[in-house]
Amino acid sequence: MTDTRKESHMAADPDSGISIRGISKSFDGTRVLRDIDLEVGRGEFFSLLGPSGCGKSTLLNILGGLETPDSGSIRIGDRDVTHLPAEKRPTNMVFQSYAMFPHLSVAKNVAYGLRRKRLGRRERDEKVERMLSLVHLDGLGDRNPSELSGGQRQRVALARALVMEPAVLLLDESLAALDRRLREAMQIELRELQREVGITFVFVTHDQDEAMSMSDRIAVMGGGRILQIGRPTELYHAPASREVAEFIGSINLIEVTPCAGGRLEAPGLGAFDCDSAAGEGGLLALRPECFGIAREAPAAGNRLEGRVREVTFLGDRSYLRVNVEGLEDPLIASCSFREAEGLSRDDRVWLTWSAEDGRLIPSDR
Amino acid sequence: MTRSHARKRPVLLTAYAVLFLLFLYVPILLVPAFSFNDGTIVAFPLQGFTTRWYGELSRSPELLAALRHSLVVGACVSVLATGLGTLGAWVVTRYPLPGKAPVTGFIMLPIVAPLVVLAGALFLLVQTVGVGLSLYTVGLGHLIVCLPFAFQVMRSRLESFDDSVLKASRDLGEGRVATFLRVVLPISAPGIISSLLLTFTLSFDEFVLSFFLSSTEVTLPVYIWSQLRFPGRLPVVLALGSLILLASFVLVVLGEVLRRWRTDD
Numbered sequence: 001m002t003d004t005r006k007e008s009h010m011a012a013d014p015d016s017g018i019s020i021r022g023i024s025k026s027f028d029g030t031r032v033l034r035d036i037d038l039e040v041g042r043g044e045f046f047s048l049l050g051p052s053g054c055g056k057s058t059l060l061n062i063l064g065g066l067e068t069p070d071s072g073s074i075r076i077g078d079r080d081v082t083h084l085p086a087e088k089r090p091t092n093m094v095f096q097s098y099a100m101f102p103h104l105s106v107a108k109n110v111a112y113g114l115r116r117k118r119l120g121r122r123e124r125d126e127k128v129e130r131m132l133s134l135v136h137l138d139g140l141g142d143r144n145p146s147e148l149s150g151g152q153r154q155r156v157a158l159a160r161a162l163v164m165e166p167a168v169l170l171l172d173e174s175l176a177a178l179d180r181r182l183r184e185a186m187q188i189e190l191r192e193l194q195r196e197v198g199i200t201f202v203f204v205t206h207d208q209d210e211a212m213s214m215s216d217r218i219a220v221m222g223g224g225r226i227l228q229i230g231r232p233t234e235l236y237h238a239p240a241s242r243e244v245a246e247f248i249g250s251i252n253l254i255e256v257t258p259c260a261g262g263r264l265e266a267p268g269l270g271a272f273d274c275d276s277a278a279g280e281g282g283l284l285a286l287r288p289e290c291f292g293i294a295r296e297a298p299a300a301g302n303r304l305e306g307r308v309r310e311v312t313f314l315g316d317r318s319y320l321r322v323n324v325e326g327l328e329d330p331l332i333a334s335c336s337f338r339e340a341e342g343l344s345r346d347d348r349v350w351l352t353w354s355a356e357d358g359r360l361i362p363s364d365r
Numbered sequence: 366m367t368r369s370h371a372r373k374r375p376v377l378l379t380a381y382a383v384l385f386l387l388f389l390y391v392p393i394l395l396v397p398a399f400s401f402n403d404g405t406i407v408a409f410p411l412q413g414f415t416t417r418w419y420g421e422l423s424r425s426p427e428l429l430a431a432l433r434h435s436l437v438v439g440a441c442v443s444v445l446a447t448g449l450g451t452l453g454a455w456v457v458t459r460y461p462l463p464g465k466a467p468v469t470g471f472i473m474l475p476i477v478a479p480l481v482v483l484a485g486a487l488f489l490l491v492q493t494v495g496v497g498l499s500l501y502t503v504g505l506g507h508l509i510v511c512l513p514f515a516f517q518v519m520r521s522r523l524e525s526f527d528d529s530v531l532k533a534s535r536d537l538g539e540g541r542v543a544t545f546l547r548v549v550l551p552i553s554a555p556g557i558i559s560s561l562l563l564t565f566t567l568s569f570d571e572f573v574l575s576f577f578l579s580s581t582e583v584t585l586p587v588y589i590w591s592q593l594r595f596p597g598r599l600p601v602v603l604a605l606g607s608l609i610l611l612a613s614f615v616l617v618v619l620g621e622v623l624r625r626w627r628t629d630d
Contacts, residue, residue, distance in 0.1 A: 064536055065536075066535070085540075086532070086536050087536070087537075087540055093532075095529050097529050101530055101533070101534075101548060102526075102552065103552055113537030115539075116538045160537070161536075161537075
């Protein structure tokens with residue numbers, strides 16, 4: 001496998017990073033992408049995450065040359081590829097539907113793009129063989145794609161793109177069609193494969209778990225814009241907006257205003273300490289796992305009193321929904337089974353959290 | 366109970382099946398039977414075995430000319446109809462067009478219009494324009510009738526294939542022409558072959574249009590019709606008919622073998 005790595009590095013530009021500047025795109029008067037700026041580092045596993053219709057697939061297609069942007073420019077390495085058609089770009093795509101050529105065998109599917117590379121027959125066959133073994137499909141080269149399972153077709157699509165030794169591999173919702181267990185296995189495998197070949201991966205998904213578990217960095221998209229770019233931990237712990245906070249994981253949001261001593265006050269609920277507060281109001285964002293559960297009123301620190309509305313046992317964790325007077329929605333707290341043991345509906349509890357766990361985000365109203 | 370049940374049903378079913386097959390094939394099998402009959406009157410009882418009608422075939426230049434005309438017209442019409450039908454089907458299945466539904470409905474019109482009316486109209490048109498009747502006018506008539514079939518066959522074939530393979534081909538470095546040759550053509554090949562066979566057959570045994578639109582160079586059905594006045598010529602026509610049957614049979618078997626061989630691959 002070290003061979004593959006060496007080759008792909010030789011084939012790639014000296015710097016295969018991607019630089020996207022001011023990309024906009026409209027379809028029939030609807031703005032799908034608005035002034036997108038993005039930098040992706042060489043060898044990075046980068047995800048475009050967002051709900052359907054947020055423009056992420058269009059951006060991927062523009063990267064691959066399958067759509068033309070209305071304005072803006074794209075560079076891959078030191079080359080401006082904005083006006084290069086798909087067939088001339090150093091990118092290859094793994095399509096959502098896999099897009100197998102139904103009339104060709106697995107091996108011929110993988111070899112499809114190599115015709116242009118003017119290789120000898122033996123060299124070409126060896127490459128195909130090596131790729132198939134890289135994606136664990138040894139010996140299936142003579143099969144027809146229709147005889148393969150979804151997961152296997154997915155691997156053929158991967159091999160077919162990787163054999164081209166692209167500078168950038170584009171993956172469009174590539175795992176969406178697989179069932180959950182296979183998807184989880186493929187996530188790990190894809191990540192390992194990416195490290196092995198050292199190619200820049202741009203991965204489009206609407207599944208936040210998928211993006212979180214695989215990516216070096218993620219761009220969260222919504223309404224044709226990039227809402228936030230960051231490492232998975234940054235996005236989770238320090239969301240920049242309500243949209244990002246709500247899209248990634250579950251979160252509790254409490255409206256607050258600044259008050260004396262740099263503290264934050266929620267009307268009728270009390271004042272809280274928050275390390276990220278800077279004299280402004282907004283939304284206090286608390287992840288479910290930030291909370292501690294107390295059955296007696298704690299002496300000090302941030303706390304909210306409420307009544308248990310529901311306890312959900314999920315094996316490794318329990319989820320508590322707590323009604324707090326003055327808040328419209330119940331707060332969600334996750335805790336260990338032991339912490340929730342014995343709690344039932346209408347029991348009085350105090351939810352506590354430390355000043356560093358809460359995060360103040362701007363209110364969008 | 367079950368035994369009598371199992372015995373009774375097949376008897377009825379078998380009888381039905383046998384009658385059905387007789388009804389279908391006896392008229393057809395009469396053609397080769399009488400082509401080997403040693404007598405000019407086409408009636409039972411058979412008079413004895415002969416191959417002389419087959420020998421006489423090669424000495425009937427007019428009949429052979431008619432056959433040649435039919436083959437040439439059929440070949441040209443099937444290729445033209447399939448080519449044009451494929452292009453039309455491509456546009457209809459790949460691009461959003463205003464008024465697509467009425468336009469595609471309009472394409473099918475020649476199929477539902479009575480052939481005699483169409484033939485009469487074309488005859489008048491050709492007379493008015495003044496180009497004169499020929500095999501070209503016959504071909505034109507056949508083309509009008511064959512085009513909707515070719516279009517329909519190709520549309521269902523092209524509709525069933527996924528646009529993403531075209532994108533994949535371009536993504537893997539092939540331009541439009543190479544994508545067409547390496548992806549579109551092989552995927553639509555079965556449709557193209559069925560369209561060619563269907564339109565060729567339609568043209569080959571079309572009578573009404575050929576009758577109206579031909580002059581001295583006639584196609585085979587028109588020639589056969591003109592020969593019915595001479596009962597002595599009928600066995601030769603039957604001999605030719607048997608050969609055509611045999612050729613169709615070989616073609617169908619060959620096509621089926623090819624199809625299986627491809628899917629096994």
